[in-house]
Amino acid sequence: MENTKCPVCDADVKVTDVIVGELLTCADCGVELEVTSLSPLTLEEAPEVQEDWGE
Numbered sequence: 001m002e003n004t005k006c007p008v009c010d011a012d013v014k015v016t017d018v019i020v021g022e023l024l025t026c027a028d029c030g031v032e033l034e035v036t037s038l039s040p041l042t043l044e045e046a047p048e049v050q051e052d053w054g055e
Contacts, residue, residue: 001014001015001016002014002015002016002041003015004041004042004043005043006026006028006029006031006033006043007033007043007044007045008026008029008031008033008045009026009028009029009031011026011027011028011029013026013027013033013043015035015041015043018035018038018041019035019038020035020036020037020038021034021035022034022035023035023046024043031045031046032045032046033045033046034046034047
């Protein structure tokens, strides 16, 4: 288990066995986070998925 900080609210986020691209949720602020790097462990706010309406 590894700890890192939420880039939005700076709360501690506990992370275990993740891969790049995996989505996590911050327990404090509820924002969805994406693992962008494993060494060092880096989280960024996940982009919102937009509807393409069949385009």
